[in-house]
Amino acid sequence: MMEVPSFTLTRQMKEMEKELSAAIQQVMESGQFILGDIVKTFEEQMADYTHSRFAIGVGNGSDALYLALRAADIGAGDEVLTTPFTFFATAGSILRTGAKPVFTDIQVDTFNMDPEQARTRITPRTRAVLPVHLFGLMADVEALRQNFDGIIIEDAAQAIGATMRGKPAGSVGDLAAFSFFPTKNLGALGDGGLVTTQREEWANAVRALRAHGARKKYYHEVVGINSRLDALQAAILSVKLPYLDRWTQKRQHIAKRYSDGLHTLGLEAVHIPVVPEGFTHVFHQYTIRVENRDRLQAFLKSQGIGTTVYYPLALHLQPALRDLGYHLGDFPISEQVQNEVLSLPMFPELTDSEVDYVIEMIGHFYGKRVG
Template sequence: MNIPAFTLSRQIQEIGPAVEEAMHEVVNSGQFILGPQVQAFEERIAQMTGTGYAVGVANGSDALYLALRAAGVGPGDEVITTPFTFFATAGSILRTGAKPVFTDINLDTFNMDPDQASARISPRTRAMLPVHLFGLMADIDALRQHYAGVIIEDAAQAIGATLRNKPAGSVGDLAAFSFFPTKNLGAFGDAGMVTTTNDQWATMLRSLRVHGSRQKYHHEWLGINSRLDAVQAAVLNVKLNYLAHWTTRRQQIAERYRQGFVERRVSDIHLPSVPQGFSHVFHQYTIRAEARDRLSAYLKDRGIGTTVYYPLSLHLQPALRDLGYRLGDFPRSEQAQDEVLSLPMFPELTDQEVDYVVQQIAAFYQGG
């Protein structure tokens, strides 16, 4: 078999005609920036998350940055976040002039450990930025027990996930989504969204995405150019109709992985954890594996694609050396970076392909 870690080709075969029709309508309309397609998508995401306000922006990184700006984060402030995530999480904090303060993760969930985060709170803490990694929400309710300030969800990988029946994007004060093509809900390019229940923040976000302007050529704040274009919104409006089905299929694939590993008694890997009260949307199916790099090479030789998210935690990134962190500061994140391996995961993956992946991993650990 030849099984990629991820592919869009099968999905495009299914929905291509509907997407092409929606894109053609935008071309004929001549409305390419913001406009009715963007407004419709914003309204649907606001309804889906139950937040009341959703503001489309150019990408997920800008969504994080603008959410921080709307919350008033700026120079001299500190924002608590995790080092085991994509670079944009910390990069967006630094773009505001604030300082990322890292705290370690829970190895079972890969998400921020609330007890460790509480120890990082200082008088300069302006916000917490927990990441819903791989499709599982961080425990915002537990964080609230320690911290009464602004919490911004990095929900880039978790659209459709829930925490005690509350959807991602609704549990924090603001939330940032990414619709990068590989996401569970992906555009045909870059796209992002910020959700909030706060009407003043929503108004400011709409201004910040157009250079801080509410009235043309009058600028109240120093904003940026970060508008969601209509073609991407049209694509997303079509794909949103399929999201619930795709999410269910991802969950079915994850369960088939789990059952397969249990039945074959593969004890050398740690499977994804789904705590009680949480739903996982499996943006990635990420295991922790002994001899991770040898396993990855073994699977590649047998036609199975895998990916490592993330091989170097943020506190060890050269670009962030000035923050002063060192190897050993966050041992769980460092352990995760050395052990994580994301297996093939996309809704069009077949049961036979899942079984083959399980079979080959079992063979690796069981000597054939």
């Protein structure tokens, strides 16, 4: 039996140990640990990578969403349209501003916001639309713009490096939020986040809001929060960023191997990820939809294969959000996929033999042999 983890950083850390240690040593010698030149350099690198005029480092991805909303002056009395099939921070960040999350259902094949359904949910109170680029595939922001001329904020936490018709994640909305949680495609060794925008006034607003609302030290124009990307994490991310495209190519290779192998098995019960024409997928997760999901997951675990369910309960059904007034049946596609999704092992250092073993065991579960 082969042991295949759902995710691990140990292989990557071993390969990069010397470079990361040198970067950490540089920060220690600089004596500058909060913001400073190292953070500024990483922000410039990220602005270039995402084709954005401005990139502002913040404490984590959740704060990136919140600060992007605050910079756009989203608050009490406003509605923000988003998806119920995502991590809790998407809706939580909207609520932190005092605005109301309004959900709209997803497309079953992409897991992303359905532009047609979104059109029917827009009201005069809708100040912003917050699409999530889930699992590494961008939502169709251009289609959303056809029916909405307000603010669009990308939740790009899982999609750094992804593109839509040649435009990278972080450049197509009015603002965008990234996460550098260690498991992300570009991960820090702790928490970290970033906001991108093309508008200087919003960039300046984020810079102030991340430092308790002060543009000048000890002079507070608004009530902000303490959410600054520290220099250690920025230095680590600057070391990793040049490797990101190569890691993305490895993820895409792994995804193709999964898709080709599962397609060969001819399993009607297994639905593989879809990549629409004109989009590139960076496969933060390789997520299939399957019948008997829980049984398959238990079987794979018994064969040494780690898997994860993202996400087992849609946001409109979460106890913490019951006051929004949604009920079972309101978003049938999200409710369907929450019972079907299973994310297979995915990280750049995964070997072909490990991928083939996962495919073989899925086939074994459904009574099909590879080859």
